[in-house]
Amino acid sequence: QVQLAESGGGLVQAGGSLRLSCAASGRRFSSSYTMGWFRQAPGKEREFLAGISSGGGATRYADSVKGRFTISRDNAKNMLYLQMNSLKPEDTALYYCAAGGGIISTTPSRFDYWGQGTQVTVSS
Numbered sequence: 001q002v003q004l005a006e007s008g009g010g011l012v013q014a015g016g017s018l019r020l021s022c023a024a025s026g027r028r029f030s031s032s033y034t035m036g037w038f039r040q041a042p043g044k045e046r047e048f049l050a051g052i053s054s055g056g057g058a059t060r061y062a063d064s065v066k067g068r069f070t071i072s073r074d075n076a077k078n079m080l081y082l083q084m085n086s087l088k089p090e091d092t093a094l095y096y097c098a099a100g101g102g103i104i105s106t107t108p109s110r111f112d113y114w115g116q117g118t119q120v121t122v123s124s
Helices: none
Strands: 003-006 011-013 018-026 035-039 047-052 058-061 069-074 078-084 092-101 116-122
Touching: 003 092, 018 035, 018 092, 018 116, 035 069, 047 069, 047 078, 058 069, 069 092, 078 092
Parallel strands: 011 116
Antiparallel strands: 003 018, 018 078, 035 047, 035 092, 047 058, 069 078, 092 116
Protein backbone atom coordinates (compact mmCIF):
# COMPACT_ATOMS: atom_id res chain seq x y z
CA GLN A 1 0.00 0.00 0.00
CA VAL A 2 1.22 3.49 -0.87
CA GLN A 3 -0.08 6.78 0.44
CA LEU A 4 0.48 9.93 -1.61
CA ALA A 5 0.10 13.56 -0.57
CA GLU A 6 0.48 16.50 -2.94
CA SER A 7 1.49 20.03 -1.96
CA GLY A 8 2.69 23.23 -3.55
CA GLY A 9 -0.40 24.35 -5.43
CA GLY A 10 -1.69 27.89 -5.30
CA LEU A 11 -2.58 31.00 -7.22
CA VAL A 12 -0.06 32.33 -9.73
CA GLN A 13 -0.12 34.84 -12.56
CA ALA A 14 0.24 33.74 -16.16
CA GLY A 15 3.89 33.27 -17.03
CA GLY A 16 4.78 32.34 -13.48
CA SER A 17 6.09 29.12 -11.98
CA LEU A 18 5.12 26.62 -9.33
CA ARG A 19 6.74 23.49 -8.00
CA LEU A 20 4.45 20.70 -6.91
CA SER A 21 5.61 18.03 -4.50
CA CYS A 22 4.23 14.58 -3.78
CA ALA A 23 5.24 12.77 -0.60
CA ALA A 24 4.97 9.00 -0.70
CA SER A 25 4.76 6.70 2.27
CA GLY A 26 4.11 3.02 2.81
CA ARG A 27 5.60 0.32 0.66
CA ARG A 28 9.12 0.85 -0.68
CA PHE A 29 8.77 3.71 -3.07
CA SER A 30 11.99 3.66 -5.00
CA SER A 31 12.12 0.15 -6.33
CA SER A 32 8.49 -0.45 -7.01
CA TYR A 33 6.58 2.28 -8.76
CA THR A 34 6.36 4.30 -11.87
CA MET A 35 5.00 7.73 -10.93
CA GLY A 36 2.90 10.22 -12.78
CA TRP A 37 1.26 13.63 -12.61
CA PHE A 38 -2.26 14.21 -13.84
CA ARG A 39 -4.70 17.10 -13.68
CA GLN A 40 -8.43 17.53 -13.90
CA ALA A 41 -10.31 20.72 -14.63
CA PRO A 42 -14.04 21.08 -13.88
CA GLY A 43 -16.13 19.27 -16.49
CA LYS A 44 -13.11 17.64 -18.10
CA GLU A 45 -11.51 14.21 -17.96
CA ARG A 46 -8.38 13.52 -15.97
CA GLU A 47 -5.40 14.38 -18.16
CA PHE A 48 -1.93 12.84 -18.13
CA LEU A 49 0.87 15.38 -17.79
CA ALA A 50 4.12 13.59 -17.07
CA GLY A 51 5.47 10.25 -15.92
CA ILE A 52 8.77 8.93 -14.62
CA SER A 53 10.13 5.42 -14.28
CA SER A 54 10.88 3.85 -10.91
CA GLY A 55 14.59 4.62 -11.15
CA GLY A 56 14.09 8.04 -12.68
CA GLY A 57 15.93 7.22 -15.89
CA ALA A 58 12.96 7.57 -18.22
CA THR A 59 10.34 10.31 -18.50
CA ARG A 60 7.35 10.99 -20.67
CA TYR A 61 5.36 14.18 -21.19
CA ALA A 62 2.09 15.24 -22.71
CA ASP A 63 2.48 17.56 -25.68
CA SER A 64 0.54 20.25 -23.83
CA VAL A 65 3.26 20.62 -21.19
CA LYS A 66 6.42 19.48 -22.98
CA GLY A 67 9.13 22.09 -22.59
CA ARG A 68 7.29 23.85 -19.75
CA PHE A 69 6.94 21.15 -17.07
CA THR A 70 9.64 18.89 -15.65
CA ILE A 71 9.03 15.76 -13.59
CA SER A 72 11.64 14.45 -11.18
CA ARG A 73 11.88 12.18 -8.19
CA ASP A 74 14.11 11.70 -5.16
CA ASN A 75 13.81 8.08 -4.11
CA ALA A 76 15.96 8.60 -1.04
CA LYS A 77 13.37 11.08 0.25
CA ASN A 78 10.32 9.30 -1.19
CA MET A 79 9.41 12.45 -3.09
CA LEU A 80 8.05 13.24 -6.54
CA TYR A 81 8.15 16.73 -8.06
CA LEU A 82 6.64 18.68 -10.92
CA GLN A 83 8.34 21.94 -11.85
CA MET A 84 5.88 24.05 -13.82
CA ASN A 85 7.11 27.09 -15.76
CA SER A 86 5.44 29.51 -18.15
CA LEU A 87 2.06 28.75 -16.66
CA LYS A 88 -1.06 29.60 -18.63
CA PRO A 89 -4.68 30.14 -17.50
CA GLU A 90 -5.59 26.86 -19.21
CA ASP A 91 -3.27 25.07 -16.75
CA THR A 92 -5.80 25.79 -13.99
CA ALA A 93 -6.91 22.45 -12.53
CA LEU A 94 -6.64 20.07 -9.62
CA TYR A 95 -3.28 18.32 -9.88
CA TYR A 96 -2.76 14.73 -8.77
CA CYS A 97 0.22 12.46 -8.33
CA ALA A 98 -0.18 8.75 -8.91
CA ALA A 99 1.80 5.54 -8.52
CA GLY A 100 1.62 2.43 -10.66
CA GLY A 101 3.61 -0.48 -11.99
CA GLY A 102 5.28 -1.20 -15.29
CA ILE A 103 5.85 1.20 -18.13
CA ILE A 104 4.94 4.88 -18.02
CA SER A 105 1.30 4.93 -19.02
CA THR A 106 -0.84 7.92 -19.96
CA THR A 107 -4.00 6.11 -18.83
CA PRO A 108 -5.28 6.89 -15.33
CA SER A 109 -6.60 3.35 -14.84
CA ARG A 110 -3.08 1.98 -15.09
CA PHE A 111 -2.13 3.78 -11.88
CA ASP A 112 -3.02 2.09 -8.60
CA TYR A 113 -2.59 4.82 -6.01
CA TRP A 114 -3.62 8.47 -6.03
CA GLY A 115 -3.23 11.50 -3.84
CA GLN A 116 -6.04 13.88 -2.94
CA GLY A 117 -4.87 16.60 -5.30
CA THR A 118 -3.60 20.17 -5.00
CA GLN A 119 -5.29 23.10 -6.71
CA VAL A 120 -3.39 25.22 -9.20
CA THR A 121 -5.01 28.43 -10.39
CA VAL A 122 -3.38 30.60 -13.05
CA SER A 123 -4.76 34.10 -13.47
CA SER A 124 -4.56 36.02 -16.71
